Amino acid sequence: MLDIKFVRENIAEVERRLATRGGSLDLSNLKALDEKRRSLLTETEALKSKRNTVSEEIGKLKKEKKDASRLLSEMQDESARIKALDAEIGGCEKELNDLLLVLPNLPSPSVPVGKDETENPVTRVWGSVPEFGFTPLEHTEVGERLGILDFERAGKLSGARFSLQKGPGALLERALINFMLDLHTTKHGYTEVLPPFMVKSEAMLGTGQLPKFGDDLFKIEGWDHYLIPTAEVPVTNMHGGEILEEESLPLCYTAYTPCFRKEAGSYGKDVKGLIRQHQFNKVELVKFSHPDTSYDELEKLTNNAEEVLKELGLHYRVVTLCTGDMGFSSAKTYDIEVWLPGQGKFREISSCSNFEDFQARRANIRFRPRGGKPRFLHTLNGSGLAVGRTLVAILENFQQEDGSVVVPEALRKYMGGLEIIRKKS
């Protein structure tokens, strides 16, 4: 959520910067509501002030056993007016809030202006395209031939966009989760969190999924709860409403959770395989940062996610999302894209964002500067990494002509020393 004060004082700039996200918007409605609210406030507060002093007087008169009926009847009317004004202010604030809640974050000035994903500049590349002496297969093919991926049975249970892994396929997923968590906790200094996988709507509001993107979420019938679409939601909202010590920043958390997404509107996209699922595993990185250092923290966080791919030996590139391709809550986002030989292209495997104080304001997460007033802090997060897509990358990059898959060195200790996944004969 944007700061209404900032919007008020910089309305033209806000309009201009938001417009770079695409689409047009008009903040005149917001401006009018804000002005109305403030003038109503001035009016009602003056009345309340009067009521307070008169009420005190009435108290005195009564104590002295004097007649207060004139003041009493006068105040009856005033009170009714205050009540009506308060109701009007309430409505005004609700309307204003509703508008603010659906306004996206301002892109950071460092974000390239562009209309869509075709205008995302490549920021860096690591490794190189692996060469095969044969035509590499897509992961679905590799996995099904090995008997470790079973989409047919998953479909029987749950329909499209679900998967089932078996034997070394299930083990590989588990190994990846443990490997990533260990890397981030031991080497990068993050604290592991195992959060709830269901949260209240308040939490979804805090990180920006609600009210605008409810269609993408699975809601629990009869409850105010939703299945989380990412660990970002529970982990960021973990400190909702809190005032943290300045010295404790940055707080760095890593969390494994399954993620549940409806993928509404993606019909026909990635219908096959593990790329786009209603349920997938992810290890997430979340930071609560001092505003002064949040962009340094974004670089570090992105590097921490990249490290996973480096250790696994997977070729990838980092792109900076342009203004037109950024998510609703983000001020700046890097996507990490891994090379998939079976598809012959880079695919997103991580998205690392700085939300500045956008989520902190919604979720009311602050810190106390030494001796000063509480301030909103900055929140960041990134996938470190999407586990299913990492498994896809491994199957595609380390497949061999005979259909087997070499297990990356870094994962072997998590797989009982297994070096190669072969078809069970």
Add this chain to the structure above:
RNA sequence: GGAGAGGUGGCCGAGCGGCUGAAGGCAGCUGCCUGCUAAGCAGUUGUAGGGAUAAAACUCUACCGGGGGUUCGAAUCCCCCCCUCUCCGCCA
């Protein structure tokens, strides 16, 4: 799910419908004092939103789990909801 107890400031803990943003204590900060430490004395310390200001100072309003109600006036009375704790039931 059933029964009971409770939710007040950073913490503990008072609080007759008006003089309570809220006693008292602890913690914190600022002075003073003591050779050091400890103690002592005085003062001070919440959040949000308006107004004012270059920014402050200043000023107004609201806030005692949340929401409604009664009243000129509610932390205090009434109703609904939420949460925590204890006991019972159920369960991993």
